[in-house]
Every structure is written in C-alpha cells, then in structure tokens.
Amino acid sequence: MANSKRMLAALTGAIAAAATLPARADWSLLNMPVGVTELSQEVHGLHMLILWVCVAIAVFTFGAMIYALVKFRKSKGAVADTTLLHSTKLEIAWTVVPVFILIGMAIPSVETLIKIEDTTGSEMTIKATGYQWFWQYDYLDSGVSFYSRLAESSNETRQLGSGKDPRGVEHYLLDVDHPLVIPTGTKVRLLLTANDVIHSWWVPDFGMKRDAIPGFINEMWIKVDADKPGTYRGQCAELCGRDHGFMPIVVVAKPKAEFDAWLAEQKAAAQPAPAEAAAATAALNSGAAEAVTLAKAE
Amino acid sequence: MAHHEHTADAAHHDDKPHGITRWLTTTNHKDIGTMYLVFSLAMFLIGGLFAMVVRAELFQPGLQFVDPGFFNQMTTMHALVMVFGAVMPATVGLANWMIPMQIGAPDMALPRMNLFSFWLLFFAFMLLLSTLFLPGGAPASGWTLYPPLVLQTGNAFPVAVFAIHLMGASSIMGSINVIVTIMNMRAPGMSLLKMPLFSWSWLITAYLLILVMPVLAGGVTMLLTDHFFATSFFNPAGGGDPVLFQHVFWFFGHPEVYIMILPAFGIVSEILQTFSRKPIFGYEAMVYAIASIAFLSFIVWAHHMFTVGMPLAGQMFFTLSTMLIAIPTGVKVFNWTATMWRGSITFEPPMLFAIAFLFLFTIGGFSGLMLAIAPADFQYQDTYFVVAHFHYVLVPGAVFAIMAAVYYWLPKWTGHMYDMKLAKFHFWMSTIFVNVLFFPQHFLGLAGMPRRIPDYATQFADWNMVSSIGAFGFGLSQLLFVYIIYKAAKGGEKATAQVWDNPPGLEWTVPSPAPYHTFDTAPEVK
Numbered sequence: 001m002a003n004s005k006r007m008l009a010a011l012t013g014a015i016a017a018a019a020t021l022p023a024r025a026d027w028s029l030l031n032m033p034v035g036v037t038e039l040s041q042e043v044h045g046l047h048m049l050i051l052w053v054c055v056a057i058a059v060f061t062f063g064a065m066i067y068a069l070v071k072f073r074k075s076k077g078a079v080a081d082t083t084l085l086h087s088t089k090l091e092i093a094w095t096v097v098p099v100f101i102l103i104g105m106a107i108p109s110v111e112t113l114i115k116i117e118d119t120t121g122s123e124m125t126i127k128a129t130g131y132q133w134f135w136q137y138d139y140l141d142s143g144v145s146f147y148s149r150l151a152e153s154s155n156e157t158r159q160l161g162s163g164k165d166p167r168g169v170e171h172y173l174l175d176v177d178h179p180l181v182i183p184t185g186t187k188v189r190l191l192l193t194a195n196d197v198i199h200s201w202w203v204p205d206f207g208m209k210r211d212a213i214p215g216f217i218n219e220m221w222i223k224v225d226a227d228k229p230g231t232y233r234g235q236c237a238e239l240c241g242r243d244h245g246f247m248p249i250v251v252v253a254k255p256k257a258e259f260d261a262w263l264a265e266q267k268a269a270a271q272p273a274p275a276e277a278a279a280a281t282a283a284l285n286s287g288a289a290e291a292v293t294l295a296k297a298e
Numbered sequence: 299m300a301h302h303e304h305t306a307d308a309a310h311h312d313d314k315p316h317g318i319t320r321w322l323t324t325t326n327h328k329d330i331g332t333m334y335l336v337f338s339l340a341m342f343l344i345g346g347l348f349a350m351v352v353r354a355e356l357f358q359p360g361l362q363f364v365d366p367g368f369f370n371q372m373t374t375m376h377a378l379v380m381v382f383g384a385v386m387p388a389t390v391g392l393a394n395w396m397i398p399m400q401i402g403a404p405d406m407a408l409p410r411m412n413l414f415s416f417w418l419l420f421f422a423f424m425l426l427l428s429t430l431f432l433p434g435g436a437p438a439s440g441w442t443l444y445p446p447l448v449l450q451t452g453n454a455f456p457v458a459v460f461a462i463h464l465m466g467a468s469s470i471m472g473s474i475n476v477i478v479t480i481m482n483m484r485a486p487g488m489s490l491l492k493m494p495l496f497s498w499s500w501l502i503t504a505y506l507l508i509l510v511m512p513v514l515a516g517g518v519t520m521l522l523t524d525h526f527f528a529t530s531f532f533n534p535a536g537g538g539d540p541v542l543f544q545h546v547f548w549f550f551g552h553p554e555v556y557i558m559i560l561p562a563f564g565i566v567s568e569i570l571q572t573f574s575r576k577p578i579f580g581y582e583a584m585v586y587a588i589a590s591i592a593f594l595s596f597i598v599w600a601h602h603m604f605t606v607g608m609p610l611a612g613q614m615f616f617t618l619s620t621m622l623i624a625i626p627t628g629v630k631v632f633n634w635t636a637t638m639w640r641g642s643i644t645f646e647p648p649m650l651f652a653i654a655f656l657f658l659f660t661i662g663g664f665s666g667l668m669l670a671i672a673p674a675d676f677q678y679q680d681t682y683f684v685v686a687h688f689h690y691v692l693v694p695g696a697v698f699a700i701m702a703a704v705y706y707w708l709p710k711w712t713g714h715m716y717d718m719k720l721a722k723f724h725f726w727m728s729t730i731f732v733n734v735l736f737f738p739q740h741f742l743g744l745a746g747m748p749r750r751i752p753d754y755a756t757q758f759a760d761w762n763m764v765s766s767i768g769a770f771g772f773g774l775s776q777l778l779f780v781y782i783i784y785k786a787a788k789g790g791e792k793a794t795a796q797v798w799d800n801p802p803g804l805e806w807t808v809p810s811p812a813p814y815h816t817f818d819t820a821p822e823v824k
Contacts, residue, residue, distance in 0.1 A: 003651055014457065014633045028745070029741060029745045029757055029758075029760075029761070030741045030744065031741075031745070032677055032745075033743045033745075033746070042673075043673050043674055043676065044679055046671065046673055046674050047668070047674045047677065050495055050668045050671055050674065051668065054667060054668065055665040057664070058660070058661075061631060061632070061660060062657060064635050064639075065635050065638070065653075065656060065657065066566070067639040068635060068639050068641070068643070069488070069638065069643060069653065070706065071472045071639060072475050072574070072638060072639065072641050072642065072643050073642075073643050073644070074575070074642040074643060074644045075644070077643070078640075078643065079576065079577040079642055080576040080640070080641045081576065081640035081641075081665065082575075082576055082577065082637070082643040084576070084579065084639065085577055085578075085579060085580075085581075085637075086579065086580055086581075087580075090632075091580055091583055092635075094628060094632045095625060095628075096629050096631060098624060099625065102621045102622075102624060102625070104633065105671065106617070106618060106620070106621060106641070109617060109671045109672065109674070111674040112613065112616055113610065113613055113617070113673050115673050116673055116676070117610045117613075146408045151648065157360065157377075158360065158361060158753055159361065160361040160362075160364075160365055161361070162360070162802065164360075165360070166359040166360045166753075166756055167359070167756050167759075169756075171755070172359065172755055172756050173753060173754065174361075185333045197444075197446045197447040197450070198444060198446070198447065198540060199680075200605060200680060202680075204677065204745075204746040205688075206313060207674050207676070207677060208677075209677065209679055209680070210605050210607060210675050210676075211605050211606050211607060213534075213540055213541060213575050213606065213607070214446060214534050215470050215534020215535065215539070216534065216539070216541070216607070218606075218607035219607075221451065230457070234746070235746075235748050235751075236360070236748070237605075237679065237680040237681070238444075238605075238680060239370070239392075239439065239440045239444075239447065239680075239749075239750040240439075240447060241367075241370070241438075241450060242365075242366045242367040242370065243366060243750050244366075244370075244633050244750060244751060245366060245750075245751030245753050245754070246366075246753075248401070261625075274749075
C-alpha cells in the first residue's frame, strides 16, 4: 500500500509542521485583533463573549457525546434501552435554555450595532473610491485627493515567477505608495463608493468593514484612540477581479496637530489645479482615465 | 422499458439491455441512482482537483504556479462543481436509490422524467466545464456571481448562465419526482409520521428546491439581459442596483445550503439508530426541527451581506432571525446525542463518519452562530473565518454524511461487503486531514486574511502551509474511497439482506443486492 505510506508521510509532515508552530508562534495570529478604536475593542469583546459561550456549550455537548460513546459501547456489554425514545421535559429544556442564551448574546450585539451605525457628530469626512485595483481618497473638507496603490517593492515581488522572496519585503502586500492619513482622537466619517465593481474597505484594527459599491455611497466611521497613533493595515475584502489580492489599505493615524500640518502641506503641494494633477496621474493607468472622468461627473 | 413481462417467473422480470444501452435507456430508479452517484463522485474528484490548485498556490506566499486570474477561475469552478455537481447530485442519487425502497414503492413515480433530469445535469456540467477552454477562461467572479464583476467574464458568461438554467431545470424535475413519489406511492400503513427520516429530510429538501431554483434562474437571467440586451437591473448607470442581485442570489443561496445539509441530517439519523441499536430519540421533534430549519432558511438570507450597508433595522432583523436557527439545530444535535444515550454502540465505518459529522458539523454550527452576530460579522465577513465555517458544515458535514451513506448502503447496492479495514483507514485519514485543512483557517480569518486571494502577507504563511498539507492529505485519502467502492462493486464477501445488526427500515427486508424491481406487491407496514 504505497498510497497509505505516502499518506502517513504527509501526516507526519503535517504534525511536524504544526508542532514547530508554538515555538515561533505569534499568538496574535490566532485571534481577532483588539484594535485601536472604541468600536474595535467593543467588537472584540463581543467576539470573545460569543466564543466563550460557544466553548461552554461545546464542552457540555461534546462531553455528553464522548460520555455516551465511551459508556454505551456494545463491546463493554452495553444493552440498548429501547424505551428511551422521548422525554417531553428534556426536549422542552433543550429548546428553552438556548433561547435564553441567545437573548443574552443578542442584547449586547444590538447595542454595539446601534453604536456602529451612528455616524452623527463626525468631525471630518473622507471619500474612499475603489477601482480595479487601487483606492482613491478625497478629503472632502479640504479638497486634497490622491490615489493609493500597492507599493512597488511588493508589486515586483508578487509577479508570477519573479524569483523574489516575499519574506524579504517589508509589509509584503500590505504596503502602499500613498497611505490614507487621519487624525487620532477625531471621529472621521468615511464615505465609500466604487467606480467599476464592488470592493470592500477593511482595516482589522478599526473593527469595521464596509462595501464600496458603484453608484451608491456607504458610510462608516473611525475614531482612533488619541493615545494610539500608528500605521494600520488592511486589504480589499470583496472579490473584485484579477488583482483583488493586491489592493491594500494603509492608514497612518497622526496626532491632531501633526495631521493638520500634513494636510496643509498636501494642500500647498496640490496647488495649482489639484483635479488636473489627479487626472494626469490616473491617465497613466490604462483604462482608469475614463473612470476618473466618470468620478468627476457624479 | 426492457422487461419482458411474459417470462414465466414474475419475481425475476429484471431483464435489461446489456452494456451501454442499459445506462442510456434505463428508467429504473436504481440505475439512475447509480448514475447520479457515479457522476457525483467524478465531479467530487474534478472539484477536488481545482481545490488542489488553489491550495498549491497558497502553500507559500508569492505566486508560484498560476496567474491570479486563473486562480479566481479555480475558486469559482471549485465551488460551482462541488455544490451543483458533487453534493447535490450525490443526495439526489441517494434519494433515487433509497426513497422507493424506504417507503415500499416499486420505483420513482415519474421514471422518464427521472432519466431526463439526470441527462440535463450531465450536459449542464459538460457545458460548465467546457468554459475552462473558452477565450477569457471560466467564470472567475466567485460562485456568488456578483455583478458588476461577473459581467466582466469572457465568452464563458452565457454558457455558464445556460448551464445554471439546465441544472435548475434538472433539480426541479428531480424534486417533483421525489414529492410525487412520497405523496402517492407509500406502502399501505406507512403514514407520513412513520416514514424514515432520510425520506422525510428529502421531502422537505424537494420543496426547498422547487421554491428557490427558479429564483436563481431569474437572477442569472437578469444578468444575461443586463449583459446582452441593455437592461439595467443591476447597473447603477441605468438606475439599477448591484445589491439587488445579492438579495436575489442569497434568497436562493441560503435555502441552498440547507438543500445540501438536510439530506445529511436524514442520513445521520438513520445511521445513528442502527449502530446504537435504538430507535431515534424524539422522532417527531426531529421532523419538526427539519421543517423549522427549512422555514427559517427563507428569512435569513441577508446575513450573507451584512457589509453592503443595510438599514439598521434590517441588520437587527437578520441577526436575530439567523440566531433562531440555532434552536432547531440544537434540538437535532441533542436528539442525536440522546439516541446514542443508553444505546449499544458499535463503530462500523458508517457510524464513524456519522460520529465525526456530529462533532465537526457542530463546530461549523458554532462558527455559524458567531457569524450571525452582525457587529462581529463586520470583522469576519469575507475572511478565511467564513471559509472555515462553510467548509466545516459542507465537508465534515454534508460530504461526510454522504460517505457515511455510501458505507451504510453500499452492501445493499452491490450485494458485497466492502473492505472494512480500508474503510476505517479512509475514515481516519479523512477526519484527521479535514481538521488539519480547515481548522487553521479560523485563525487565518480572525488574524485578518481575506478570502479569494492568490497571495498573502507573510504573517499568514505558517497556517496556510499547514492548511495546504491538510488539503493534499485529504485529497489523496479520497482515492482510497474510490478504490474501496470499485472493489466492492467488482466482488467481495456476500452481504446478507440485513447487512447490519437488525437495522430499521424496509430497504433491509429485500435481498442484497436489491433486485432490479423491488416490492412487486406492496409490503404491509404496521
């Protein structure tokens, strides 16, 4: 049985691979990030709550199953009790108890949901537009606008047969040329749309994902904790064609003062005629020029 | 029809044409069931091959083997082939073989339509697979076919839509056949509430199919007219809405997942009672639970689309309605456990697969409950966490149940016992590798890896490698399955009529292999 030998070899390989993992494991790679916004922390808490509820139920149900499998084996002389066919009491119990558990989970979920959907009181608005396969950011209050694409280092390495090792590239596939910059401690409203197909804007550390749909505008909000400036990375999360895996999202959260300075600098650099500069950049991308005209028309 | 009714021995009018003519012209439910099952096994291997391409590319970061566009074709075709070509036809094959035998009927009610629905399915898949060779390649938009992306498909687009139409027509005919057979041809004395649970689960599945396949057909037809006849159902430039398609698709798509899992529930119920030597616990509750799940499946569809920007009230409704599914599903799991309780359990291959189903499907149920919670779903949506979830319910769920069914009824079909040792080996290989394959995907998704990507950031490398090793192991193990079935079909130790230790159900009252025509006179059910 060459077949079974090969399988055993593969199995041994799998176990060996799994066994080395804890030694070099970064345990943050096993669970949802806590994130850097109030919402992401709340969502993480909710996730952990449901996870532990599921674990508790699993211990109970799997425990009962394992007990039955061990205790009621024919080889141990177990004789079937064919009168045990029905028990109204038990059946009511295992219908009603789950209802209460579910209610216990539903209440905090709905509370968080209401908070997530409340975009009122936002202090600034940025429009993110998805294209095949990059993002455009428009600071609606100040007229600053730019495109954000996969960084060249990642782009070279990711080509089929590039011969380059992704491990040698810093932030492989999670790096862009122009990151989105936002202020910390500020409620930023993000408007999402797309120009060709549906994309989805997701940074795990912000605890939120929302689709960017052509012809429609979705909204979400981010408020990075004032004490957590930094660079946060994510990716397009809705299949959008060939290069779906190669349109990352990078957000740099700066303290308010630094952000204001950055924004002023961008404004100055974009003078004169920011729209034409943007269009010129876009024209370099085959196929995107037409899309930009459409974007301006709306 | 091939039987010469004037032969002297009425019990043996099972003459049939030999060779290929038998299979092309047969209207016998057992032959058609066999064709469905063989077709499904072939598709399982082809769909599995596509998955191997996906996992080979994901073995390491960077692109080693395929272009990202082809990668998307592989994920799309893998799903379409596995859902419509492997799982659904396998359950239809089981229905064809087992429903008439379980309810004491001589055949399906509409034998010619039965044959027609098989050949429709066959040609639908020849069309779908041919798209791999068309300019522009196979569909690459994911099996969900979301516009506007799907409208960028090359020449494959109308072919794939036509293939889906044919599959839908085939499924609807198959379902009508099941309903008519069960409603009209049950043996005297077999009231609906005496019917075996596998037949019950299929009766409800058939209604689901008839209700939702036309919805899918409508949705893809709207795509077709948007593409070729300048309509704007889903085109915002013409006043349409791309999200409308998602509502239409998932109104079909959610009941579809129960179409794949309800027959599995039926199978597991049959097997647990046989090998616990004890009738199912709470039979009526089991029937009502299946019916409740089927009903709920129509009011939860938008939980697949929490991130599209629905109104708050909509998100709350779909969160709560989805959580309700946990209740009837819980009832089923608890009743199965209670069926084993104070039983006399043995561990033949069908029972092993049924037990693995019980544990691993329940894990898929837990992640399903987590996904129901909209605020948390904003993080889970479109990540590998979702991939892990639906593969847990579909592979160690639906597929394991189908394998359990094959190991349960194969001696009845072939008249031979199969190689038990090898089957147990197949079980352990499948169960170990399926967990190596899918469990790490929970971690990948939670840590932030989106689904449907051909390449990933380096921090996801370790678990992807583990998952790929699991995939190769699981894939190879299935060759063993093919070999075991082939060997049993060719010969082996003769099976008795009962095969197992006093199993319940009319199918075990006829000899093994089951004669070409069973129940010439209807059996009496007390």
